[in-house]
Amino acid sequence: MFLGAIFLEIMVPTIRYLACAQIPFLLAAVLYYALTRTRGTMMLIACAAGLVLDCLSAIPLGYTSACFCLVAFASSLFRGLVYEDSFLTPVVFGAAGGALVTLIGYALIRTGLDQQGWPPGWVALKTLGTALMAGIVTPIVFFVARSVDGVFGSRTRTRI
Amino acid sequence: MKEKNVYIWMALIGIVLLFNFTPSVSVRVKGLFRDLFAPVQRVTSSCLERVRGAVVQVQELESYRETADRIAEELFVLKDRVRSMEQVEAENAELRRTLGFASRTTRRVVPCEVIGQRDLSGWWQMIRINKGLNAGLTNDLPVLTADGLVGRTMEVSRRTTEVLLITDPNCRVSARMPRVGAVGISRGSREAASDRSPLAMLHGEHLCRVEYIVKDADIRVGDEVVTSGLGEMYPGNLALGRVRNWSLDSSGLYQVAELDPAVDMRTLKTVFVVVK
Numbered sequence: 001m002f003l004g005a006i007f008l009e010i011m012v013p014t015i016r017y018l019a020c021a022q023i024p025f026l027l028a029a030v031l032y033y034a035l036t037r038t039r040g041t042m043m044l045i046a047c048a049a050g051l052v053l054d055c056l057s058a059i060p061l062g063y064t065s066a067c068f069c070l071v072a073f074a075s076s077l078f079r080g081l082v083y084e085d086s087f088l089t090p091v092v093f094g095a096a097g098g099a100l101v102t103l104i105g106y107a108l109i110r111t112g113l114d115q116q117g118w119p120p121g122w123v124a125l126k127t128l129g130t131a132l133m134a135g136i137v138t139p140i141v142f143f144v145a146r147s148v149d150g151v152f153g154s155r156t157r158t159r160i
Numbered sequence: 161m162k163e164k165n166v167y168i169w170m171a172l173i174g175i176v177l178l179f180n181f182t183p184s185v186s187v188r189v190k191g192l193f194r195d196l197f198a199p200v201q202r203v204t205s206s207c208l209e210r211v212r213g214a215v216v217q218v219q220e221l222e223s224y225r226e227t228a229d230r231i232a233e234e235l236f237v238l239k240d241r242v243r244s245m246e247q248v249e250a251e252n253a254e255l256r257r258t259l260g261f262a263s264r265t266t267r268r269v270v271p272c273e274v275i276g277q278r279d280l281s282g283w284w285q286m287i288r289i290n291k292g293l294n295a296g297l298t299n300d301l302p303v304l305t306a307d308g309l310v311g312r313t314m315e316v317s318r319r320t321t322e323v324l325l326i327t328d329p330n331c332r333v334s335a336r337m338p339r340v341g342a343v344g345i346s347r348g349s350r351e352a353a354s355d356r357s358p359l360a361m362l363h364g365e366h367l368c369r370v371e372y373i374v375k376d377a378d379i380r381v382g383d384e385v386v387t388s389g390l391g392e393m394y395p396g397n398l399a400l401g402r403v404r405n406w407s408l409d410s411s412g413l414y415q416v417a418e419l420d421p422a423v424d425m426r427t428l429k430t431v432f433v434v435v436k
Contacts, residue, residue: 051193
């Protein structure tokens with residue numbers, strides 16, 4: 001599933017009118033692992049996903065990994081409080097995670113690079129766009145991941 | 161519990177290490193991953209190209225005849241211009257021979273295929289090409305096509321290179337308007353072109369803007385903008401685009417002109433890197 005998310009992330013274009021907001025398949029995969037796997041596995045997946053995104057973009061190494069780890073860790077704190085099988089859970093976690101990753105990533109890029117900044121309106125639109133796309137895509141990724149887990153017997157469908 | 165903590169600490173240490181890599185190590189690691197994913201990007205790029213081609217064909221069925229008529233007219237005009245330019249070139253060559261000037265075309269170009277149409281993060285306007293250090297490429301080399309300037313090389317690995325496009329606000333080019341003789345600085349614009357179809361919003365074209373043009377320059381829609389050659393990074397007289405509209409900037413001291421880029425960045429397949 002991780003490789004599939006990477007492939008989709010490479011293939012699907014960003015959305016120009018949402019300030020080039022990306023459709024965050026990898027973030028959705030990280031959130032799924034954050035809510036359904038041990039913390040150790042979650043952190044390793046978050047680091048690997050972030051590393052792949054950093055290497056395939058101009059973002060300095062480690063920035064997206066840090067963002068993904070923070071978001072995954074924050075999501076894992078709510079594991080005992082939410083229904084992982086509910087439709088709303090991935091929507092809310094995806095939207096919040098997408099917004100957080102964009103904002104934290106922007107803060108890291110601005111402090112770390114000596115380049116022209118981005119207008120606040122553009123950043124706000126990008127944050128909103130990523131949150132919107134994450135809210136749409138995360139439930140789909142969760143559904144696919146649950147089905148794959150069901151086929152391979154990785155876990156049973158229970159309340160966490 | 162202890163096992164879980166070990167993994168968490170491993171991950172945190174890994175992130176700290178990533179943050180503290182020296183730039184050269186960082187570039188090598190990134191280059192390694194990029195070279196690894198280059199075949200995947202090539203495949204996805206060609207798949208996307210086919211899908212886009214099919215969508216465009218459906219959209220443009222109605223306009224094929226108009227396009228054919230327009231192309232025939234343009235061909236006639238271009239042939240006339242080529243004839244005039246050949247005459248000027250011949251005169252120029254004669255003058256240079258007479259006065260002993262060295263040939264201007266000393267540049268070596270490396271043709272490259274575009275394997276990645278965008279920066280995954282969406283923060284920058286970039287493409288990825290399939291040549292790198294092995295082909296003699298380095299940072300800050302101009303990249304162009306037959307239509308004009310595309311951008312400059314940014315991060316070079318062994319087999320791939322990131323190219324920062326002129327439509328990115330971080331890519332600044334010294335520009336000149338030959339008709340009025342004014343100069344300015346061109347950089348990418350964040351604003352979207354409003355007269356685009358809904359399908360184009362998914363992958364719409366980015367614009368450029370030329371800033372710091374003198375206030376009394378007589379700019380008109382359609383004016384050509386080219387590189388000035390100042391600053392030695394970009395060769396002179398490379399097409400940047402045509403003026404779409406213009407206005408005074410916020411200070412009221414200069415004019416700002418929005419350009420339609422000469423090169424369609426969405427459909428790049430082959431580009432040339434000028435190797436100095």
